Structure formats: structure tokens, C-alpha cells
Amino acid sequence: MASSTGNIPIVDFSTWTPQSSSEERAAIAKELANACHNVGFVSIINHAIPPALLDEAFGWTKRLFDLTNEEKMLAPHPDGPTVHRGYSWPGLEKVSQVISTDPQVGEKLRAVVDCKESYEVGSEENAEQPNIWLPEPVLPGFREFMTSFYWQCSKASREVLTAIAAGMGLKVPESLLKFHSGHNNQLRLLHYPPIPAAHLESGSHARMPAHSDWGSITLLFQDDCGGLEVENQFVPGEFVKVVPVKHAMVVNVGDLLMRWSNDWLKSTLHRVTAPPADHRFTGPERMIPARYSIPYFVAPDGDTVIECMPECVTESNPVKYEPVTQREYQRLRGNLQY
Template identity: 60%
Template sequence: MTSKTVQPQENGDDGKIPIVDFSNWKPNSTPEERMKVAKDIVSACQSVGFAYITNHAISPERLAEAFAWSKKLFDLTPEQKLQAPHPDGSSVHRGYSWPGLEKVSQAMSDKDDPELAEKLREITDCKESYDMGSEEDNYQPNVWISENTLPGFRSFMVEFYWECFGVASDIFRAISLGIGLEDEDHLLKLHSGHNNQLRLLHYPSLPAAALENEEFARMPAHTDWSSITMLFQDDCGGLEVENIKRPGEFMPATPIKNAIVMNVGDLLQRWSNDNLRSTSHRVTMPPLTDRLYGPNRIVRERYSIPYFVAPDQPSVIECLPTCTSETNPPKYPPISQGEYNRMRAMMHYQSKSAY
């Protein structure tokens, strides 16, 4: 590997991704209790860009059900999964993406660059995914597996999508309060929930040597394009977060059962004038493989469910009033969510004409 993994003792004040307990973020909580939660999450966003969120509103039973549906989906035959193929090109993120279709990278462009896109794909991402959004999003309409093939899948995922947004709404309110905005709904007013993305991810098992020799990748280092990301992960491990203080070093985001791994996305970093950090992260070898030896080592499969929360497309991302001053002017020009999304998406998917 070209970058180094370290044990979780470099990021944050205590050397770990902070754990933020949301049990006191309730309508009947005192202002002091709510402010404690707000300050804790903003501190995590400033020092690491990541936080574990515990005691959130999605029950363990509901999460187990979501992962069970994910496994049912990815256990389908290739022909069944291709009943809902990802649309051609990079403008829409919906439906099923087979291994090798998507290439995650940090590359950004405002025009097609087939040469760069081809170069990025010299190492294939070994994963498959299924993306969904709001049923009211006409720009990115959902592409569903047939109800006859997977009965009940669509109705569950539509409900789960909005349950996730309920938690995201509380996170936005806490962040707004924590960075000193007078209205705790300031950020939420720009996020209707209709421009979000719910993704089911499956990383198949593969030989450990294929990852070590960089014949394949699981998910290369990148930042997220969203405002925030909420991630539910299984117990496999493999998610790693870059050390802000030592670029190029990564530490494990060790799974905590039923916790959300929340991270700041690029747009919230721009909004906050770099006060909140959009930190690079990747998925690579899970820790279990460190204890396996020999030429036939196999990296176990991994499931995760990220929920990307983005502002509505016309929203303009410009510096928040509490994040700028005469001595700290805005670092970024205003940009619409749609334009930023287009530049980041350009390199992730090639159109069929590129092959």
C-alpha cells in the first residue's frame, strides 16, 4: 500500500474517533443537555471530521432488518440484480452497480476526460452497490428490482430512507446550534430530504493478496460530496479514516454495534469555511486478515449502508455567518449543489460510449 495504517491513537484530542451520545437530544431535554450534544458533535467534526453516534432514533431491530434486506438483494442472481441497472453515465446514481462499474476517486472535473477516467480504472473497485433516493425526486428517479423478485424490498427501503433523514435532521440541528447559528434549523431548511442517497454496499470476499498487491481495491481514499454521511457497518471492519495531523496515515474506524459512523462532507466543510473537516477515508483490508497467513488467505465479505445527505439542488453553498470574520474571510466562492455534484460525479461512472 502507498499509505500507512496506524492504530487509532492519532486523531482527536484523545486519539480516537469521538463517540457522541444522542440520548439527550430530545424535545424534553434541557437546553444545557442539548447544548452538550451540540458541542460534542461540533468538536468531533472539527478535530477528526468523524464521530460515532450512539443512542440515535433507529432501533437495533430496524438496522438488523435493513442488513437482512441488503443480503437478500446481493444474494440474487446477476440477471435478477440487472433488472434494475444503474443508468448510463454519471449524472444519476440509482439502481444496481455491478463490480467494476463505479470507480471512487478524489478526481474532479467540469468536463469529460476519457483519458483520466481510463487511468483511474487501472485498479478495479471490487464492490457492488444499489442506490435509492426519494420517490419524489424526478431528476434521479428510482430504479427498482421487480416486486416479484424481491417482494417487500421497495416498501421497506422507502420507509428506511425517511427514518434515516429523521436522524440526519437532528444531526443538522445539533451542528447548527454547536457552531453558533441562532436558528437550529438553519442548515435543515436547505435539506428537504429529497436529494439524499441511500446506498446498499457489498464487498465480496477475495484473496488478500489481490488487495495487498493492488490488483483490486475495495474503496480508495476519498472525501464525500455531501453535507454529511451516515454509515451503518457490519462487524467486518476495513473502514479507515485519514489522520488530519499526519496526512497519508490512516486509522481504523472499528465497528461499534448499532452506532452510526457520521462524517462531514465537502459541502459542509465549504459552508463552515473549513471549520468542520471533510476527512479522507477508505475501505481496505479488515483487521482479521492481520492474523491470517499463507498464499490462500481470503478477505471476508463486508456489508455497509451509507446514507448521503445533500442539500436541494438549487441550494447555494456559501460561508455561514458564524464561520467568517474580518480576519477569517470566506475561502471558497459560492457554488450550487448541482454544480459541485456534477464535477465530482464526472469521474465515477463512464458512459457506455467510453468503452
């Protein structure tokens, strides 16, 4: 980890193209897989999502969250932890690493309020996770753009999965793609409103507590505010601040890909807290500015059985996890979230 610069490894994806030589693609794949093994996080530049498209996505995101509460509540997140779609208002969601079926545990976790709002989008063909759209007149063009952007991200994620698999030395690097149709992914638009720094420093509020992601990989696009931190794999409990790189795609390994790889790939704890520079705090209350980010969660299809890949098992490194379906694991991890 490049802790001296306060950043995660950066991989230039410009030579991961059909026109590139096999040697060039192999070098990129190895670099990417090693970053996912050693850190669990990597920043990819010159990837498949054009900068202009990302700028447009952030423009739509800001317009969405600039709507009134009454307008945003025309597409409310459903009650309970089963469907993750529509608008989640500040305080509705509680992110944590705790797995429990006891509702009292969830209530205790909510003593610390997560100060963020989000909007979730998925595939129109996923009957288990039906989209909840704003009425078209409220934000004309939003649904059309986000549907297109969702599938652009899906296409990019398939290239990243293939590259990671190739870098790991899987016999068929495209083998993971058959489990990832794209219909079980989740596009999340996130807004962290301004908040007094003292609220985060006292621990009474949080932006996003430390957690790992549930799926295979996550693609993250973020503004320049800062605040993302990643746990140092070599010093548990120590978090390293991630310096935003304009238009970069931050990729992290999720729990299921870690299970598939028998822990060779790392699903690393990460969180969002105050940005690193004091000069970003404004006014007598030392207000932390707003932050916008767009994570794209890549998950296997619901019936997929996640079990250790044969290439990841040795006599000295036996299988660590029992098989589990994506649907079972999501239900387990998401029980206390809403």
C-alpha cells in the same frame, strides 16, 4: 482523535431529545461539533434509528446481493454519471478524489478495480434521480421497506444537522434544515465480496479508495467486518482504522458542509481496505471476508447555493470558497465516477 484505541470519537445521543434540558442538548451539540471540527468523523450511539430496524435493513441488503446477477441486472444503474440509482455491478463505479473532464483520466483510474457492488435508492419525488426498482416478485417487500427506511434516515439526519449547527454556535441551529428537504439524499446498500488479501496489498484492486463525500453529511451503518479507515487530520497520509461499534451511526462531514463552514468542519478523506486482524483472513489465499455497509448521503436540494455562513467568517479567516449550487458541485465531482 482516539488513535490509541483505533477509533473515532463516540458521542452518546441519548440526551438529545425534546424532553432533555437545554444544558444537556447544548453539551451533546458541542461534543458533536467538536468531533466534526477536529476529526470530521464521529460515531453516534443511542441515536434515533432502532437497532431492530438496522438489523432488518442489513437482512434486506444481504438478500438483495444474494440474488443472481441476472436478477440484480433487472434494475441496472443507468449509463453515465448523471443518475445514481439502481444496481451497480463490480467494476462499474470508480471512486476517487480526482476532478477532471478528461475521459482518459478516468480510464487510468480504472486500472485499479473497485471490488464492490451497490444499490442506490432515493426519494420517489426526485424527478432528476428516478428510482430504478427490482420487479416486485424478485424481492417482495424490498421497495416498501427501503422507502420507509430512507425517510427514517432522513429524519435522523435532520437531528444530526441541527445538533452540529447548535454546537457551532449558529444563531438559528435549524437554519440548515430549510436547504435539506430530504428529496436529494441517497441511500446506498453496499456489498464488498470476499477477495484475496494479496489483491488489495498489491494495489491491483481496491475496496473503496480514499475520497471525501460530496454532500452535507453522511450517516453510515456497517457490519462488524472492519476495514473503514479515516485520515489523521494532524498527519496527512496517515490513516486510522475505525473499530466497528454495533448499531452505531458513523457520521462524517461532506464537502458542502465544509464549504458552508469555511473549513471549520472537516470533510475528511476515508477509505475501505482490509480489516485489521489477520485472523479474519481464511484459507491458503488469505481471503478477506465479505463486508456490508449502508451509507446514507445527505445533500442539499439541487438549487441550493452553498456559500459561507456569516458566523464562520472573521478578519483573520476570510471566505475561502466561491458560491456553488449543489447541482453544479455534484456534476463536478461525479464526472469520472461511472
